[in-house]
Structure formats: structure tokens, C-alpha cells
Amino acid sequence: MARKKIYFAVIVSVLLILTFTVHSFVKQPVNIKTEELEEPEPVYNPVVEIQSTLDRFDSILSENLKQSGTVGAAAVVTYKGRIALLKCYGVRKAGTKDPVDKNTIFRLASVSKSITGVLASILDDENLVNLDDKVADYIPGFSLHDPHCAQELTVRHLLSHTTGLVPHAYDLMVEDHVPLVKIIERLPEVPLTAAPGEIYGYQNVMYSLYDPVASAKTKQSFDHLMREKVFVPFLMQDASTGFEAFKENENKAYPHQNVGNRHFKALKLNDRYYSTAPAAGVNASISDLGQLLANLTDPDSKVISDKVRETILTPLVKSPLNRGYFRSWGKGVQSKQYSIGWRIVDYKGRKVAYHGGYVSGYKAEMAYCEDEEIGIALLTNSPVSESAQNIPDFLNLIFAEKERIAMENSSAKNIDDKS
Numbered sequence: 001m002a003r004k005k006i007y008f009a010v011i012v013s014v015l016l017i018l019t020f021t022v023h024s025f026v027k028q029p030v031n032i033k034t035e036e037l038e039e040p041e042p043v044y045n046p047v048v049e050i051q052s053t054l055d056r057f058d059s060i061l062s063e064n065l066k067q068s069g070t071v072g073a074a075a076v077v078t079y080k081g082r083i084a085l086l087k088c089y090g091v092r093k094a095g096t097k098d099p100v101d102k103n104t105i106f107r108l109a110s111v112s113k114s115i116t117g118v119l120a121s122i123l124d125d126e127n128l129v130n131l132d133d134k135v136a137d138y139i140p141g142f143s144l145h146d147p148h149c150a151q152e153l154t155v156r157h158l159l160s161h162t163t164g165l166v167p168h169a170y171d172l173m174v175e176d177h178v179p180l181v182k183i184i185e186r187l188p189e190v191p192l193t194a195a196p197g198e199i200y201g202y203q204n205v206m207y208s209l210y211d212p213v214a215s216a217k218t219k220q221s222f223d224h225l226m227r228e229k230v231f232v233p234f235l236m237q238d239a240s241t242g243f244e245a246f247k248e249n250e251n252k253a254y255p256h257q258n259v260g261n262r263h264f265k266a267l268k269l270n271d272r273y274y275s276t277a278p279a280a281g282v283n284a285s286i287s288d289l290g291q292l293l294a295n296l297t298d299p300d301s302k303v304i305s306d307k308v309r310e311t312i313l314t315p316l317v318k319s320p321l322n323r324g325y326f327r328s329w330g331k332g333v334q335s336k337q338y339s340i341g342w343r344i345v346d347y348k349g350r351k352v353a354y355h356g357g358y359v360s361g362y363k364a365e366m367a368y369c370e371d372e373e374i375g376i377a378l379l380t381n382s383p384v385s386e387s388a389q390n391i392p393d394f395l396n397l398i399f400a401e402k403e404r405i406a407m408e409n410s411s412a413k414n415i416d417d418k419s
Contacts, residue, residue, distance in 0.1 A: 046080040050374075053401040054085045057394050064386060065089050069262030071382040072100040072253050074286035077394070078368075078375040081298025083290050092381070093254040094266050102287040103238050105246065106253045106379040109273070109357030111364040112282035113159075113207060115230060115239075117341015118292070120159055120210060121311040122229050122304075129214045131156040131311075131340065138216035139209065143188045149196055157196040158209050159340045160316040164192045167201040174204060180275050184209070200319045200338060208276035222277055233303040234295055236288035243271035246283045253381035255361020264382045267361050280359060286379055289366060293375030296368050313353055313370060315344040328388040332396075347392075348399055354391070358383060367391050374398055 047054075054077060065073055072090035076083065088100045108115065123129040135153045136142045144150040149164055157163050169190045170183050183205055193201065211222040218225060223241045231239045238249075246252060247269055256264035273280035295301040296309065315337030326333045326345070334346040342353040354367040363383035368375035376394050380387060 045082070047082055047084045049405070050079055050084065050398060050401060053397045057397055058085060058087060060393055061087070061390055062089070064390060067262075068384045068386050069258075069264060069382070070380055070384065070387075071256050071264050071266075072104075073378065073380040073382075074100055074102070074104065074106070075378050075390075076286045076290035076293065076376070078290060078293040078297050080373045081294050081301065083294060086286060086290055088286065092252065094256060094264055094382075100253060100381075101251070103285045104251050104253050105238050105240070105249050105283045105285050106364060106381060107246065107255075107359055107362040108282045108284055108364045108379075109280050109359035109362055110204075111355050111357040111366050112278065112280050113341045113357075114353075114355040114366060115226070115282045115284075115292070115341075116207075116210060116278040117159060117312060117339070118304075118308070119226055119230050120155065120214075121308040121340055123214065123218075123225070124311065125305055125307050129155065129217050131159070133213065133217065135209060135213055138213045139184065142184070145188055145190060145192050146195075149192060153196045155210060155213060156316070156340070158203075158206055158213075160338050161200050161202050161207070161319070162197045162317050163201065163203060163206045164194045164196050164198065165190050165201060165203065165206055166193055167203065169203060170205045174276055175272050177271070177275065180205070180208060180211070184212075197317075200317045202319075204273065204276045204279040207279040210278045226282070230292075231288075234288075235291045236284060238283075238285035239288045240283045241277050241281050242283075243269075243274040243281075249283075252283075253362070253379075256382040257361060258382070258384065262384075270360055273359055280357070286377065289377035289379070293366070293368055293377060297370070297373045297375045299373075309370070311340055312342055313339060313344065313351065315339050319343065329392040332392075347395065350399065352395065356388075363387060365391055367395070369395070372398060372402055 061075060070090055071094050072092055074088045075085070077085040086102060088102060090100055092098045092100055092104055120129065120131065124131045131154065133155050134151065135155065135158065136151050142150055144153070153163060170186065173183050193199065214225055215221055226241055230236065240246065254269065255267040257267055259265050295304050317338050319336050319338045321336055326336065329347065332348040337344045343355055345352045345354050350369050350371045352367055352369045357364045361381060363380050366377040376391060378387070378390055
């Protein structure tokens with residue numbers, strides 16, 4: 001009996017010790033560093049700087065598209081390397097309920113020249129296809145009306161429209177589906193207005209000689225180069241080149257024709273100008289152009305170098321255009337020049353890189369201003385003349401807003417200095 005009491009006392013003592021130990025452990029404060037408990041600083045989104053302007057532009061653009069009877073359209077704005085606004089409107093084909101979305105592809109028409117300009121600037125930077133390479137070195141039997149000019153013609157001349165040929169040489173042959181290789185054979189018949197590099201003369205055929213030149217030097221197709229150097233690194237996941245890729249994509253916008261009173265009818269798909277792929281054969285969605293512009297407007301972009309950006313923005317020739325081309329931009333246009341695939345416009349004291357494109361039922365426009373780190377692109381499958389107002393409207397809004405902010409900051413600094 002005494003032994004049982006002893007055992008009972010020992011068990012009770014052990015339980016009391018365990019209870020005290022556990023209680024003490026739970027009560028013991030855990031040694032956690034203070035900084036681990038602090039919430040991270042919120043990441044500043046620069047888009048808030050221009051949000052009121054974006055809202056105003058969204059309202060203006062929506063009303064414009066509604067009033068014009070636009071069938072389908074898409075718009076994107078980038079700011080300081082970010083997508084600031086992405087909106088889609090309407091349907092891909094009149095009479096259907098298939099909406100235009102951020103991945104719907106459109107034909108870029110001559111905006112393809114700007115995409116090619118980015119590719120060419122990258123290949124030049126990487127010393128793969130130099131802008132000063134001679135065209136005759138890579139196209140067997142290449143010749144022009146003046147054989148000496150043919151030997152002096154460079155890639156830079158092709159992509160800046162300074163080949164010396166009369167403007168729009170052989171565009172009718174392109175529309176008649178004559179293969180590019182056959183058109184090249186006829187180039188010696190085209191009159192020259194100047195030696196290469198001297199004057200501006202807009203071209204589709206000559207611009208597209210970049211395809212055989214780049215292919216000959218790299219041993220890769222133009223499509224492969226575009227994918228490897230532009231589409232993939234810039235995350236342009238819907239982009240493609242050529243008619244077959246466009247036709248096979250189920251999420252495509254169909255072309256439309258205005259039949260009067262803002263009513264549009266759908267047209268059949270056509271492959272005009274796809275034979276001049278560098279000039280007019282790129283297809284892309286609004287998301288694709290947003291990714292491209294986001295990198296162009298981001299000084300810290302990992303996929304585009306300062307040298308590439310400088311090449312794009314360096315004007316090479318004055319480009320006197322007819323009075324109506326920039327009519328919607330008003331008196332703010334001080335000069336118009338052309339670089340590698342981009343029109344460089346001095347607009348209200350800023351350098352704006354811009355290009356527009358139109359082909360049978362599609363219109364595309366793209367612009368960016370490095371000074372303000374802003375970019376914009378618009379795509380539509382039912383072009384109307386009023387759409388030319390959208391980009392200058394946006395630029396006017398954003399420039400006015402940035403000037404207002406600058407004045408407020410200056411006033412605040414003056415007050416601080418006085419105090």
C-alpha cells in the first residue's frame with residue numbers, strides 16, 4: 001500500500017513538472033525580427049499620374065467609334081513601360097456576335113514597316129544584318145536603271161525610302177499578285193529621280209527587298225527572324241507574318257467597306273500586299289502592339305537596347321507629305337522626317353515616332369513619344385476618315401496634362417524656395 005502511494009506521488013510530480021514546462025514554453029515570447037512583421041512598401045504605379053487623361057480619352061474614343069459606326073476596333077496606351085489602357089470595341093465581323101478581344105488579330109498594313117524597322121535595328125545592333133550592307137551583295141543579278149546606283153544601294157536606303165526610285169514603284173504589280181522575285185527583275189525599267197540617300201520616295205517593293213537581303217545573309221526566313229528577334233522576346237504571342245497565318249487564325253477581324261450612312265458590309269479576306277511582307281505583311285493583336293510599345297517606352301527594358309531605340313528615333317531624311325496627311329494633327333506639326341521604318345514627327349516640341357497603315361478594310365496606327373514615355377496604338381476593321389483624329393486627340397490631352405503637372409511642380413518648388 002505504501003509503495004502505491006509512492007508511485008502515485010511520483011506520477012503526480014511528473015505531471016506537474018510537464019504542465020509547468022509546457023505552460024512556460026507557450027508563454028515564452030518568440031524572438032522574431034521586427035522587419036519580418038513590417039508590410040512591404042506599396043509599389044508605385046506611374047499610370048495614376050495620367051489616369052484622368054486616360055479616362056477622358058477613353059470617353060472621347062468610345063463616342064468617336066460609336067458615331068462613326070465602327071464595326072470593330074481595339075486601342076492600347078502604354079506609359080513608362082506599363083499597359084495603361086487596353087480597350088476593345090464591337091465585333092470581328094458585321095452580323096455576328098463575335099466580339100473583338102485583346103487577342104483578335106488585325107492586318108497592320110504599312111505599320112508592318114515599323115515592326116520591320118524594329119527587327120532591322122536589332123539585327124544591325126547584333127551585327128547580323130548591317131544597315132550599311134550593300135543590297136547587290138545579297139540579291140544575285142540585282143540591278144537598277146543606273147547600274148552605279150544599284151551598287152551603292154544599302155539596306156539603310158531601303159528602310160528609309162531613299163532608294164531614288166519614283167514613289168510607289170510597281171505597287172500595281174503587287175496588287176496583281178506578281179511575286180516579288182519577278183518584280184525585282186523589272187526594277188531596271190523604273191526611272192530614278194536621284195541617287196540613293198538623297199531624297200524621300202515612299203516604297204513598298206523596295207522596302208521589302210529587306211526580306212531577300214536578310215534571308216541571304218542570315219540563312220533564315222524573314223518570318224523566322226521576325227519571330228526570333230521580335231515576336232518572342234517582346235511577348236507578341238498573337239503576331240504573325242503572311243496571309244496563311246492570318247487566314248488560319250480563328251480569332252481574326254474581317255475587313256469591312258462603308259456602303260453609305262455609316263453602314264458597313266463585310267468583305268472577303270484578301271492577300272493583297274502580303275508578297276511585300278516587310279512593308280505590309282505583319283498581323284498582330286492589340287495586346288501584341290501593347291507589349292511592343294511597353295518596351296519602347298521603358299528605358300529599363302531588357303529586350304531592347306539604347307542603340308536600337310536610338311536607331312529607330314534618328315531621322316534620316318525629310319519626308320514632304322501632301323497637305324492632308326497630317327491634317328488632323330493641326331498646326332502643331334513642325335517637321336516630318338523618316339527613320340528606319342518610322343515617321344519622326346516634331347509635334348508641339350516633342351519627337352513623336354509614328355506610322356499609319358491602310359489596306360482594303362483595315363486601318364492601323366501606332367505612335368510613341370520617348371520624351372513623355374507614352375505610346376498608343378489603334379486598330380480597326382472598318383476605317384473611316386474621322387479615325388485620323390484619335391491619335392492627335394490623345395497626344396494633345398497627354399501633352400496638356402504633363403504641362404499642367406510640370407507647372408504645378410514648378411509653382412510648389414518656388415513656394416518651398418521662398419519659405
